[in-house]
Amino acid sequence: MSQATQDVREDGIIESVSGPVVQAVDLDARMNDVVYVGDEGLMGEVIEIEGDITTIQVYEETSGVGPGEPVENTGEPLTVDLGPGLLDSIYDGVQRPLDVLESKMNSAFLDRGVDAPGIDLEKEWAFEPTVEVGDEVESGDVVGVVEETVSIDHKVLVPPGSEGGVVEAAEAGDFNVEEAVVTLDSGEEITMHQEWPVRQARPSVxxxxxxxxxxxxxxxxxxxxxxxxxxxxxxxxxxxxxxxxxxxxxxxxxxxxxxxxxxxxxxxxxxxxxxxxxxxxxxxxxxxxxxxxxxxxxxxxxxxxxxxxxxxxxxxxxxxxxxxxxxxxxxxxxxxxxxxxxxxxxxxxxxxxxxxxxxxxxxxxxxxxxxxxxxxxxxxxxxxxxxxxxxxxxxxxxxxxxxxxxxxxxxxxxxxxxxxxxxxxxxxxxxxxxxxxxxxxEQLDPWFQDNVTDEWSEIRQWAVDTLDEEAELQEIVQLVGKDALPEDQQLTLEVARYLREAYLQQNAFHPTDTYCEPAKTYGILTAIKKFNDEAFDALGAGVPVPEITAIEAAPRLNRIGVQEDWEEYIEELKDDLASQLREKY
CATH class of the missing domain: 3.40.50.300 (P-loop containing nucleotide triphosphate hydrolases)
Structure with missing residues (x-):
């Protein structure tokens, strides 16, 4: 039987088993209480109570479990262990650390009923207090910091629901998560370890x-x-x-x-x-x-x-x-x-x-x-x-x-x-x-306008309108063919193609193209918009669409995403697009 069942009392017996759903009788329990089911102590949760029959969903495989076996109630809802050690960890669905269970079983295949705390209760962390003796703290306040990983500082919080008080003791040092790191005048001891019911949202203002x-x-x-x-x-x-x-x-x-x-x-x-x-x-x-x-x-x-x-x-x-x-x-x-x-x-x-x-x-x-x-x-x-x-x-x-x-x-x-x-x-x-x-x-446009460019929403709307027009034209193309369209609509399809290939497509496995900062995202759109504007000017001057699309600079639009020096590349490309198209008329 799992270690966690040592603190609970035998409370009821199994009446029936249907896959992960177990019914028990004579179980003194409330909704969402965690219980341990059967001789192996399989973890489960109360999901229905009707008269003397309590229905439990079991978080482990129930084959071999039968009527007459005991059910033990913890009296507590399903909770998670919170504290330093959550990051750089891999858990199963009920926060059992898989690497700890693997080392405990010496196998990648886990036995039923095996359990372990969600965080290491013995590991010591270097605690640095951010409060001093005499400071008053209340629920949610930060009382200290530990370096959880090389990237993240873990802030030790007064637990939600705490009455708070005046700090009587707070010293730097190495502590495990269950040792008191701050003591209040009320006698409350604050540790790095908290538990919280998973189905209840943590409080906020x-x-x-x-x-x-x-x-x-x-x-x-x-x-x-x-x-x-x-x-x-x-x-x-x-x-x-x-x-x-x-x-x-x-x-x-x-x-x-x-x-x-x-x-x-x-x-x-x-x-x-x-x-x-x-x-x-x-x-x-x-x-x-x-x-x-x-x-x-x-x-x-x-x-x-x-x-x-x-x-x-x-x-x-x-x-x-x-x-x-x-x-x-x-x-x-x-x-x-x-x-x-x-x-x-x-x-x-x-x-x-x-x-x-x-x-x-x-x-x-x-x-x-x-x-x-x-x-x-x-x-x-x-x-x-x-x-x-x-x-x-x-x-x-x-x-x-x-x-x-x-x-x-x-x-x-x-x-x-x-x-x-x-x-x-x-x-x-x-x-x-x-x-x-x-x-x-709309609520994010001000941020993009302040941090990228004032023209963010306008050029995005131009791209959306062009893609919408392409979708409508494609229906006609499927019926009568591209050559039957007027030249301005043929040119719109070419511009939309570059929007799809140079802007909407992105290679997740290319070292440069995998990430595109907002300024570069805007830059790519400005290059395609430049091609659009210059191309329609050329079309208005009598240049045929095949000559417009045949210029050497146009295919280079598709290579902006993989450029590290993209700002210089885009400026040169815009100049080339303009000069090559203007040479046509």
Whole structure:
């Protein structure tokens, strides 16, 4: 039986077992209490109480568990351990550290009932107080700092709900997370270790309107469909359309301080790739390992579905903890469809009334509860922090009308629709610019105008209008052919082609093109706009379209993305475009 069951009492017995759903009788429990089920002490959570029958979802495989075995109640909800050590760690869906469990089992295959704390309770950290004796502190205040990783300083907080008081003792030194680092006059001892229920949001003063973008370095996102720091986005797409690579790019390049990556029910080989790649990736901002500011939660598709249902809550709670320290956090959930499928399976075993396509009637409410914990917050300690949530959605067959995609669309303000046809044409990122949208554009425009250029919104609108016109013209081209179009429309199609190839396409595996700063994103658009303006001037002077598109400088537009000295390259290219086209008339 697991170590954690030593402090609890035998409380009830199993009456029936149906997959991950277990019913017990004579169990004195409340909703969401954590219990230990069977002789092996499998972790579970109370999800329904009806009379003397308590229904439990078990976070581990239940084969071999039978009626008559004991159920023990902890009397506490599912919580996560919070403190230094969360970063550079890999957890399962209920925050068991996989590397610790592997060393405990001497195997990559884990026995049931094995458990370990979410953070190392014995490791000592060098604590540096930021308060002095006589200072008054209250709930949420920072009392000290430890260097958690080479990239992140961990701020030790007075726990939420604390009455606070006057500092009686605070000394620098090496402490483990359970030793008191600050003592208050009330007798309260503050440690580096906190616990927090995963289904309850951590307190804040106010959720504010976000006005700063989460710069991702991906041209189509920053340029056309930006997300705010504290915003929400969905990336729906069929198999093989690039959801995971897009999220990897965001995890690596987005200007967030902390990354929480939740692999929720994804294929084992994909999670293996993440677990192997992330420790080897260098953080482009600091040169340190990317894992030094990343926490991974790995819950693959062959793991028990109940743990899959809890993993997104584990991830968002860890994100809120770092938000309280004043950090900007980006949370990637890949994918919320698998999470919804876990809810559907458990709901069906509970014999609840099914909603659309068998999903539970509360699907929309659960999705809302998750995404609503994102935001740009004023914290209770006076600092500001944000959580940006980017959830991948895997609609069966790429059908965006299915319930998970539609319910997610009602909640998020950014929609990055991946397109299988674009992926087949090797156009990456395969985000369909005709179906995607961002509702953050107007509130983020002032930031781009202040930090990049006053003309940001105007030139973006020109690009959007050109791409919209191309979409309409393509319908005509398919019917009568390109040559039947007037020359000005033929030229519009050529300009739109450069927008697609030079601007919207981006090579995630090229050392330079993988990241495109906003100024470069704007620069590429100005070069294409220069070609557009000069080309239409030439057309107006009687130059045929084939001669306009045949100039030597035009194909060089497609090479701007891979240029390190892009500013000089763009200026020279603009001059060449103008001179070569003007020579034609």
């Amino acid at each position: 106010e959720k504010q309107t976000p006005t700063e973008p989460l710069v991702s370095g991906q041209r189509i996102l920053d340029g056309l469909f930006p997300i705010a720091k504290g915003g929400t986005a969905a990336i729906p797409g069929p198999f093989g359309s690039g959801k995971t690579v897009t999220q990897h790019q965001l995890a690596k390049w987005a200007d967030a301080d902390i990354v929480v990556y939740v692999g929720c029910g994804e294929r084992g080989n994909e999670m293996t790739e993440v677990i192997e790649d992330f420790p080897e990736l260098d953080d482009p901002k600091t040169g340190n390992p990317l894992m030094a500011r990343t926490s991974l939660i790995a819950n693959t598709s062959n793991m028990p579905v109940a743990a899959r249902e809890s993993c997104v809550y584990t991830g968002i709670t860890i994100a809120e903890f770092y938000r309280d320290m004043g950090y900007d956090v980006a949370l990637m959930a890949d994918s919320t469809s698998r999470w919804a499928e876990a809810m559907r399976e458990i709901s069906s075993r509970l014999e609840e009334m099914p909603g659309e396509e068998g999903y539970p009637a509360y699907l929309s409410a659960r999705l809302s509860q998750f995404y609503e914990r994102a935001g740009y917050f004023e914290n209770i300690n006076g600092t500001e922090g944000s959580i940006s949530v980017i959830g991948a959605v895997s609609p069966p067959g790429g059908d965006f009308s299915e319930p998970v995609t539609q319910n997610t669309l009602r909640i998020v303000k950014c929609f990055w629709a991946l397109d299988a046809d674009l992926a087949e044409r090797r156009h990456f990122p395969s985000i369909n610019w005709n179906e995607s949208y961002s509702l953050y554009r």
